[in-house]
Amino acid sequence: MLSVTVLGCDGSHQGMGGACSSYLVKEWETGITVLLDMGSGSFSNYERFFQLDELDAVVLSHSHPDHWADIESLAVAVRYTIGRRRPLRIIAPEGIMKMTQHPYGPLFEWSEVGAGSTVSIQDMSLRFYKTDHVLTTLAIRIDAPDSSGNVATLGYTADTGDGWHPSELGYGLDMLISEATFTSMYEGRSQHLSGKQAGEFAREAGARALMITHHWSNLDRSAILHEAAEGFGKEVIQARVGMGVLVKS
Numbered sequence: 735m736l737s738v739t740v741l742g743c744d745g746s747h748q749g750m751g752g753a754c755s756s757y758l759v760k761e762w763e764t765g766i767t768v769l770l771d772m773g774s775g776s777f778s779n780y781e782r783f784f785q786l787d788e789l790d791a792v793v794l795s796h797s798h799p800d801h802w803a804d805i806e807s808l809a810v811a812v813r814y815t816i817g818r819r820r821p822l823r824i825i826a827p828e829g830i831m832k833m834t835q836h837p838y839g840p841l842f843e844w845s846e847v848g849a850g851s852t853v854s855i856q857d858m859s860l861r862f863y864k865t866d867h868v869l870t871t872l873a874i875r876i877d878a879p880d881s882s883g884n885v886a887t888l889g890y891t892a893d894t895g896d897g898w899h900p901s902e903l904g905y906g907l908d909m910l911i912s913e914a915t916f917t918s919m920y921e922g923r924s925q926h927l928s929g930k931q932a933g934e935f936a937r938e939a940g941a942r943a944l945m946i947t948h949h950w951s952n953l954d955r956s957a958i959l960h961e962a963a964e965g966f967g968k969e970v971i972q973a974r975v976g977m978g979v980l981v982k983s
């Protein structure tokens with residue numbers, strides 16, 4: 735059984751009382767637990783729901799702080815306050831490690847990845863794809879077998895403009911987590927997707943379920959959701975902090 739718990743879903747900066755991108759992915763039979771991104775404000779939500787020792791790896795998609803800044807908080811907690819019984823894997827594109835102050839030393843095992851990289855975390859496999867965004871921004875496909883070998887597939891677009899398509903993650907994912915930063919009236923103004931584009935792209939990629947996230951806090955969430963559902967052709971999940979969803983039972 736693979737699940738996703740939303741620990742942050744604001745885009746580009748935190749809204750009032752909010753937190754930026756972070757999604758905890760857990761396979762409950764094998765116990766493998768991976769955190770996708772760790773945006774500003776998300777660590778407090780991690781502490782609400784999970785223990786530090788249950789985390790196998792943190793995977794960072796790109797160098798914008800709304801996707802990695804709270805790795806600093808987690809690292810301070812590992813080094814000085816809460817502690818941890820084993821080293822923590824951190825998997826990220828080149829460049830982020832140089833910007834950090836605390837996540838270094840024997841408690842952390844960094845590995846750098848790029849487009850085309852594949853990483854295994856025990857039985858779970860992660861593959862990386864370059865999106866249409868700044869520098870090296872990596873979308874992620876996760877293949878996660880349960881203890882019987884049934885594989886759940888999850889995709890995460892990270893941040894992207896419409897010059898990249900989630901079908902590159904493979905057709906027919908069990909769930910796609912897609913950015914849907916704004917409404918269609920903002921399309922083309924920056925390298926992000928509208929709700930309409932996120933919905934249409936997910937439908938074209940054959941995703942079985944779609945979760946939209948990375949909302950700009952000054953925009954109407956319900957308008958983005960409405961656009962996305964229209965584009966997808968069926969119900970869409972809109973990320974909220976604390977929400978847990980099953981990718982595959």
Ligand SMILES: [Zn+2]
Pocket residue numbers: 745746798800801893948
């Ligand atoms: Zn972002």
Ligand SMILES: [Zn+2]
Pocket residue numbers: 796798867868893
């Ligand atoms: Zn970004």
